[in-house]
Amino acid sequence: MHTPKEHAIMAVELAMRLGADAADAVSIDDQETNVTARKGRIEAIEQQRQHGVGLRVFVETRHGPAFATASTSDLSEAGLRTLAEQTLAMARISEPDPDAIPPVGAEHPSADALRAWRARHPLADNPWTMEQAREAALACEAHALAYDSRITNSEGAHAAFGTTRTGYAASDGFAAGDARASVSLSISLVAGSGDAMQRDHAWHQAASQESLRKPEALAEEAAERALKRLGATEMASGRYPVVFEPRVASSLLGHLLGAINGRAVLQQRSFLAESLHRRIFPEMVHIIDDPDHAQGLGNRLFDGEGTRCRRCTLVEHGELRTFLVDRYAAKRLHLPALGHARRGLTGDISVGTSNLICQPGNRTPEAIIGDIERGLLVTELIGFGVNPVTGDYSRGAAGFLIEQGQIRRPVQGITIAGNLATMFAELAELGNDLTWFGTSAVPTIALKHMTVAGQTRSGNDA
Template identity: 35%
Template sequence: MRRFLLSSVQSASSVVTTAELHEEMREVETAVATALEQAQKLGSSAAECAISRSRGINVGTRLGEVETVEFNQDGALGITLYVGQQKGSASTTDLSSNAIRAAVEKAFDIARYTSPDPYAGLAPAELMATDIPDLDLCHPADQSADYALEQALACENHALQLDPRIVNSDGAGYSSHVGYRVYGNSHGFLAGYLQSRHSLSCSLIAKSGDAMQRDYSYTVARHKDDLWTPQQVAEDAAQSTLARLDSRKISTASVPVIFRADVANSLFGHFVGAISGGNLYRKSSFLLDHLGKQVLPEWLTITEQPHLRGALGSSPFDHEGLATTEKNIVTNGVLETYLLTSYAARKMQMQPTGHAGGIHNWSVSHGEQSLADLCRDMGTGLLVTELMGQGVNLVNGDYSRGAAGFWVENGEIQYPVEEITIAGNLKDMLKSIVAIGNDVDYRHGVRTGSVLLENLKIAGN
């Protein structure tokens, strides 16, 4: 099976260079410019065009056997044009002049028959990015099946040899992708940037008696040299899986809770949703009308840094061409800004904030305490290392999710626990953050350490 997969995709495994990507991106910029010109000739009052293209490989192995080898190359050109306040959109993967013309004409026809929307349109011209910095976001790597499988197999094989209690594997996976994003509009804005993303993961199953536990580990980076080695991923996955063996159930109680760094980002992810324009103008957020008000403890600040070189969340401009800038989202606990696209901003009679497409490298302030220090400060409580389910209501902030982790007594981890439900209200939870550790996880858009909450309800037996 492995021999067949390798031979069948070998011709697709050449290594792309940044020079080749730059040349291809310039050709795509020409296609975007052509689409915008066609839109103007048809009589549109405004138009925008975007394309994100990616090429790469995904491989998966399980128990030393190849499960998947997948090369992919995708990305369609999307054109949106406006006839007054009427909007039409179309897309094409064919970038020939005839195909572009047909897509633009289709978008124009659609716009003529849609209802006017007073809030539709491009982002303000004066807020377009004028400087497109090189943020060092693209580092192509070997995308051959041989190399990718070597990484995944080395990771999984090492993990399976670490401890006899590791009896099975859910597999290892390696991926490597490079590409670019180009955006242009009838304000005269037209720019693009290259990007890459590489990752390696491993999921294991361990057994003690008749009970089994599963856990995993992963690494992700723009540059493959910044990834953990296959051995490091394997050892972290093994350590996490073995630590969960002999899990117990606990009694229902109200206790302090620590969200470990790798799950703490989800807490701030709900915060992102609550201050995003779509939820705000629909009045479906528990933080409605909280701009300028305290939403976090006074000692806590969240800074957005979109121009960090080589960071996973960096971007020189957002999906509407707006300049991305460093700013405080929260200062000393006070909410400084909402996250608004131009559409949401017009709905709310505010200015867009450069967040079309998402956030950019949030850094959550923290102290000098390690995770062990947080456990000692907590005394007795729950350390959460896994969250399950979707029991979060952004309208009223009600929070209820399944969890697993470790029970802590006298500041020390005692034993793993499972089949727990933790519950509270997000507005109260965010304000009751006691401390944030220095064990910052850089694998997410929100960079935070472990988060200690004053008190939450936990339902066990």
């Protein structure tokens, strides 16, 4: 058995031997087990093992480099040879792009840096056994069902664990491997019955069993969330202050990342395309990307092009400091490549962050809500009503009506709408409750106002 790094090296060497001018490859070996407990019994066990190699081949032409990408799950020597031949043939009929960047001369981590990284982040193995996963799922679900008589049903508790090994190799001689383990536990519960049913969930993911939240704690969170939603109705349409709890606030950061994607900027598909070095948030907002953080699950030493990942500030004192770029976008936008290239087995390079952190504020969410005369606390968002070109935003929401600084009652069946540029600029306050969600950490985010659509007539909720 070869390691993913060895498979990546083999694919690159084959491509070069067949006549490529440059090449790089990623390889993945992924093992995952999922266990579902429902109504006190193990309802499903899923085990999967998947592997593959993705190859990118460049050929030089008079009009610049041309390239293509291809992937395969056949890792035999014959399979890799077919892959190399196919990718090279596709590269030869591709259109040259003078700006395309062959995988040569990226700012790779040194051998010393690789060794030091490996020492601090040892190759991890399966963090759980099947037996432990079964016990955790059963314990979580049992605790949730017994928590309150109004918890009427369960969609089950899911325990998952696995290891992903990756390898990268480029024709300039750089090659490295990485491995990460992950363990997660989630539960989804139903409270109430008939038309009044409400569902909510809790989820946690960690790199090791020790840092995973306890099954009982997750069960209680999911149960409390589902119970608090019972009796939810609409609210009257209007302009209100809107508070996003951390688990939905993270979606606002997602929209920011989409808008500062260097490729989207080059393609004029972003409402922030002209906002570099401009103030897009109020002064108190700081957002960083940290590829080496004790609590983050997104730690990495190098990116999908072998570029060393650097800690970087995306937003400082509310000002946009950089776009997220791979080497191609970096060249065209005249920005440094800081390790944001992402690469799957298939398709082209994209960009992404490692551990994205929105620095918290000073006050508790309760204090922030306490200042609101009449507003909305959002705990769930559904739908895809975000236009990345204009920033126009309109999504379905559920949460709680705030009145005189207090949570008054649950609401659902409403929409919240605005424009992301205005929402960002008019961000009112950040909570002190920084919460990690795997690879990002976000506090409560309060916005000055958004349009809530619900009942047209002002109902009895005044």
